[in-house]
Amino acid sequence: NAGVTQTPKFRILKIGQSMTLQCTQDMNHNYMYWYRQDPGMGLKLIYYSVGAGITDKGEVPNGYNVSRSTTEDFPLRLELAAPSQTSVYFCASSYQTGVANYGYTFGSGTRLTVV
Amino acid sequence: AQTVTQSQPEMSVQEAETVTLSCTYDTSESDYYLFWYKQPPSRQMILVIRQEAYKQQNATENRFSVNFQKAAKSFSLKISDSQLGDAAMYFCAYRSYANAGGTSYGKLTFGQGTILTVHP
Known part of the structure; x- marks a missing residue:
């Protein structure tokens, strides 16, 4: 089982460049999330999606955009990269029906450096 | 909004000994989940243990156990051996x-x- 796959694993961007972080899951999970982890800190939610075509902002959405055209894919777009976006990015997915949640699966993370 | 506080930035333990990691949280909700995740140098987020707030019994997973104190909003992790x-x-x-x-x-x-x- 592949689980949640993130690409790339590492990336260096110059200030003002744009890029897309890819995330794919093969577990038919309805919920997907993007978190960022700054050095020595916990994860903070950037965006989330409860199903194809439905996305919403988390705690720290500024500078990012997402889309969810399929159940499997949830790419994160950085426009005009800034040094403050230097972080490790995690994609995650979970299956939820009603009030029951069946746990999270995390990707292995993308380390992004903006110089 | 909920908040989670871990007051111990670093802890150390001798091999085979027991260590307890502290966690407190703030919420107005009565039903919720609490988790401990492990992140090794590989960066992978690994679920260690999970507790449902409606369950009075503390969760255990092999050498890992929790002390869940709902009234005190405390959720500590004990690692044995x-x-x-x-x-x-x-x-x-x-x-x-x-x-x-x-x-x-x-x-x-x-x-x-x-x-x-x-x-x-």
Whole structure:
């Protein structure tokens, strides 16, 4: 089982460049999330999606955009990269029906450096 | 909004000894989940243990157990017979039980983390 796959694993961007972080899951999970982890800190939610075509902002959405055209894919777009976006990015997915949640699966993370 | 606090930035333990990591949280909800995640240098987030707030019994997973004190909003992790492979950053996390008014959507709220060092 592949689980949640993130690409790339590492990336260096110059200030003002744009890029897309890819995330794919093969577990038919309805919920997907993007978190960022700054050095020595916990994860903070950037965006989330409860199903194809439905996305919403988390705690720290500024500078990012997402889309969810399929159940499997949830790419994160950085426009005009800034040094403050230097972080490790995690994609995650979970299956939820009603009030029951069946746990999270995390990707292995993308380390992004903006110089 | 919920908050999660881990007051111990770093902890250390001797191999084979027991260590307890602390976590407190703030919420007005009565039903929720609590988690401990382990993050080794590989960056992978690994679920260690999970507790449902409606369950009075403390969760256990092999050498890992929790002390869940709902009234005190405390959720500590005990690691028994510590092993070198337990060395990692540990995160406490909170998740709402239901999609209350569409405000939670299953998101996890994390503490700042505790770095655990295991000495041989």
